[in-house]
Each structure stands twice: as structure tokens, then as C-alpha cells.
Amino acid sequence: MLGGLRKCLMAFVTVLVCVQPSRGSRKAQEHLGAGVKLFQLERYSEAAKEFELALKVDSDLSEARYYLAVSCFNERRYPDAREQFERLLPSGYQKERVTYYLGRLDLAGGRLDSAIRRFESLKRAEPLEDELYYLGSALIKKGEPRRAVSVLKRQINFNPRDFRAYNLLGRAYLKIGQPKGAEREFEESEQLHRYYVEGKQELGTCRNELAAGHPDRAWAQCGPVLKTDDIDKLVAVGMLFGEFHSYDHALQAFERALTLDPESPEINYNFGFTYFQQKRYPEARKFLEAALGQRPDFFEALAVDGTVLYELRQDSAARQALERAHALRPDDEAVSRLLTQLNHESPR
Template identity: 25%
Template structure:
């Protein structure tokens, strides 16, 4: 499914709506169960105020993934556009219930799009499992973790085959540092509901921490399939693939996420590093130029492109003039060892080897001051090249941390939603 939506990335990123629509429809013809395609068509229809088409596509997506809480908010907007307020409210109610039960939908949504947990206070006054669950959630939000865990244990004891209850208990146990207990409850959650996105994501993160990357990849794949709007699952799947050397597939997963959410900066940067590690330098160059236009204030994109233009082994990719322009832009904002090393690459590429030696020595000195002796030793190999009048042809060392991204951990499932209008910090 994911490979079908990758070609849409450029059209969506450049607002070529007609082309993006055509490509989504072509992907659906190949795979009628392509949920990201339906979601993408629904989102574009919503933007065009074609509310009937938006409802058709988003309802289809919801039928394929009924647990995907993130689909319900745009679907509610579409119903509101049609004047069907009752159906819109039903979607918001269902979304709020999913958020209360799983802690998944709200934190997977794009920043700034939130709804309150509807009927939560009424639930506190009710009897039975609903009241127990609500009391546990409120206790968790207030940091009363012993009480929260007790409430969730009561839920599990009352209905051991309830995946929602086990997931709540797992989240609380993980928050309090009981990894083994949390792992057991996540495994039980998935035994009962293998498509549970939150449990797949969190179990994958635990597996990463244990060094079991291949098993984590399977869990992240399941999380993506269960909820096509789960950005965190896409990022973790791509990151795990990149760390395990599957750079080409990692680039495809980043592309799939960017087709759904072109504004996702971590996906853009991750895609660049995945393409570089896969040896697809020409494609990385093209994408980075696009990224600079899309994210003009973020120096990571011109910095990465500078290294590629100065030190790629592909002569068709290297561009000393453009690299010189970019390094001036970068160093106005960034002064650190990495920037010094990049400056040395550019100077060596234009034949200024004495200056390249000076900047490489600065970078080595900063690495040694930071206690990074192994890195300093590797940088001395490049220093020897410059002293011998040779440029670097390695923009990033194979063991560079950029090829081993840290996992993306979701915020706490019991966190309060931000105030209206609050954006990412």
C-alpha cells in the first residue's frame, strides 16, 4: 500500500492538486484498500469545499480502518459543511471516545487540531467500568499514578479480555517506569486487538530500546496500517528501517508520510538522509532544494545540501559554487564543529586546501574538547587528505548519527489538550 502513495509526494508538496488527485486515483485503481489514498482525496476535497466527495472518501477510509480516530475530525468538518450537524457531532463523539480509551487519536493529529474529551465529566458520575476508567484517567492527568494504576487494574480484573483497559494500564505502567509490566499489557492488548495502533507503536518503541530493531519494524508497520493518520508511526517505521540499513525503503516511507503531510519537517530531513545513505545523491539533491523552499528558516536543510554539493562522489551532483553560497547562509546561523567541518569540505572542493586544513583542525579540536575521541580520529583521516591536496568524497561518514535517528516517542496519553489556538513550541 505505501509504495502506491509515494509518487504523490511532489504533487501535494507543490500544491498541484489535479496531479495529486490523479495519482491518488491511480493508486486506488491498483489497490482499492489504499487507505492513505482515500484520506488524501478526502482532505483535498475538504480543502476545495467539495463536502460530498470528502464524506465519500473519508467514510470509505473509516470503513477500512474503523479504529483510525484521526480520520473522524476531517469527516466531522465535511458533515458540518453539508449542514448535517448531527452526523458531525457523532464523529466528534466517536473521536473523543477513542482518544479517552486509547490516548492515540489526539496525539497523532496534526498540531493545533484538538477536541475536548466529550462527556468525560459525566462519565465520572456514572457507575461501573465507565466511571472506573474516567477516574483512572483523571488520576493519571493529575499525577496520582498509584490511584490510576489501581483503577486500571480493577478494569482489567473486571474484564480481562478488554483491549482498551489493558492499553490504559500499559500506558500508566510505562509512565511510572514499569517497563516489564507495560510490555506484558501491550502484548495482551495486541493479543486481543492486533490492529491497536497505540499498542503496536509503544511495543515497537520498547523493542527498539532492547535492540530488537527487526521486531520493532513489524510493530511499526502494523501501527501504520491500523491508522493511516498516525504520523508518529510513519516516523518510527522509517527511522527503524534507516537504522537497520534499509535506507531505500526508509526513503519510501518518509515519502508516503509527506504525501499525507507535506509540512512534516522530520520526514523531510529523514528522507534526505535515507536517500544519501542509499547512494541516491542526485535525488537527495533535488529533494533538499525543494525542502529549502518549503522550510526556508531551518538550517538543517541547506547544511545537509552543502555537504552533498561539496563532497558527493557523484560529479554530477557536486556544485562548488552553490555549496559556497549555502555555507555562508549556514554559518551566519550555526557556529559549531559540524559547520566547521562542512566549511572545510567546501574550501577543499574549490582548491583552498590550506584554509580547509585550518577549519578541519578547528572541528577536530572541538570534538576533542567534547570528549569525542573516536570522531576526532576519523576527522584526522580527512585532514590528511586536505594536507595532501585532495578533497573529501564522503559527505557523511557511514556511522554518522544522522543515519541512526532516535525514536519518536509520543506525548503522554493522559496529557491535557492544549488551550485553543496553542501551537507547537
């Protein structure tokens, strides 16, 4: 009787031991929880340390590995991010999101065929993230703008406020010889981008510091954007600092953005316009020419380029640029005034 009871008790204790989480498992969960809190605050470097500690305790904790991979991605530690995402693949944990991030990593590394395959494999009724935008980007870089057009239209259909998609669609239209369609998309992109900049809460502190005459404090707040690959945020920061005549800081933001997207007419224009404001006309010309090479009917770039050429006393070239700008917007007073002045001046 007692022997049977003892066996039952031992069996019950064994079940409890199997069911209850071990001390190690609890410790892993504690590190995971702490990491997730830091992750939600966008403190990715600190979060990654917690996820690494969790994985030291429990190397099979897929959730910690996934968050570690995304943290590394957000910190631009791309080799580390790829390693963690690829280790997750066999488990099937967050399979679609892992595929999305590996596609992003392929695109950033110039592995276009692999990026396209991964993004195209995410066949869903609705996009998981913004994979259609990145698929469009990969197709344009591969020289397939016609395929990119249909993909980007789908992205806009799902997210009509994605100004990046309108901009990329405009660039695709240019490459297939549809300049009017391109300008329509560029204008929509620019309007939406203004809303984006105005609505960015994190830029509010920078704007307040700049308005108060404290550009260094503002840069301490917004300067870390240089460590990201967020082109839109970089451009927004550059435009904000340019607006308050903090040109050196603006140029730093645009320079970083241009390394990520050297063919962007908007970034080249912003670079040129900033140099124009500094009266550094030869430098301005270089970037304005690049912008117009990608987007010939870019009104703002034509207007500034015409003004720069006028200041450089290249009157014939200035007249050509201003006449093109005037044809696009006949009611623009500044362009009309400078063009009239140029036509009535004696040769200089």
C-alpha cells in the first residue's frame, strides 16, 4: 500500500517537474520581456543585449532570436541580422516576416534576384508590410520598370498615403517614356511628403530647438538619423535644418540619403538647393544637373538651375532652363520675372 502510494507521489512530482518552467526558462523569459520593452522604445542596441542573454539561457527561444534579428536589422548590423534570420528559417517561426527581412537585406546588398524571389513569395490578399514597395524598387534597379509599375500601383492601392511608392512609380514612368504620368506621381508624392514631415512627432523637438536658435541642440536630437537607412527620415531632417539655415547639418543628412539612393532626383535637388542657398553655385549645378537628368520636367530644379546659371553669367543656358520652367508653370511670378529681366538685359 505504502509502496504504491510512494510510487504515485513520485510520479506526481515527476509530472510537476516536467510541467513547471525551469529556473533557466524563467530567466530566459525575464530577459525576453525586458528586451521587448526596450525594443518597443526603439532602444534596439540595449534590447539586443537582453535577447542575447535570453538565448544564452535558452537557445531554442525563437521569439528572442526573432527580436534579436530585427534589432540588429534596425541597428544596421546586417551580417548579424542575416545570421539570426537564417537560423530561424528551419523552424518556420514568423516565416513570412523572416522572408520579408531577408528580402530587405538582399536588396540592400544588391542581391536583386534573391530579393525579388523573396518578395514575390509573399503572396497574400493584403501585403504583410511594404514588400510591394521594395519589390518595385528591386525591379527598377534590375532594369524592369514596366513590371515595377504594376507592383507599385498595387502598393498604392493598399496604402494610398505611401509617398515613397508614388515617387518610385514616377521614376518607373520616366524610364518607360511616360513623362506626364511621372510628373503626376511626383506631385502626389511631394504633397504627401509634406504631410509626412509636418506630422512627424519626433521632428517636433528639433523644430522647436531650431526655432529657438539652438541648432546644436536640435542636431543632438535629430542627428542620430544618420545611423539609419530611413531615406525619408533623412530627407525630412535635411529639409528641416535647411529651412532654418543650418546648412551644414542639412547637407550631412542629404549626403547620407544620397549614398542610399544616388539616382533620386529629389535628393539631388535638395542637395543643389542647399548649395544654392549658400551661394555655392558650382556645387549646386552638379546636383541640379543630376536631378534634371533623372527628371527633366522637375519644375523646382529647373527654376533653381536657371537662377544658378544666371548667377554664373551663363545667360544662354539660364534662359533655356527658365523657359522650360515657364512652359511648365506660366503663372510662376519668380520665374517670369527673372526670365523677363534676362531677356531685356544687355549681354554680360
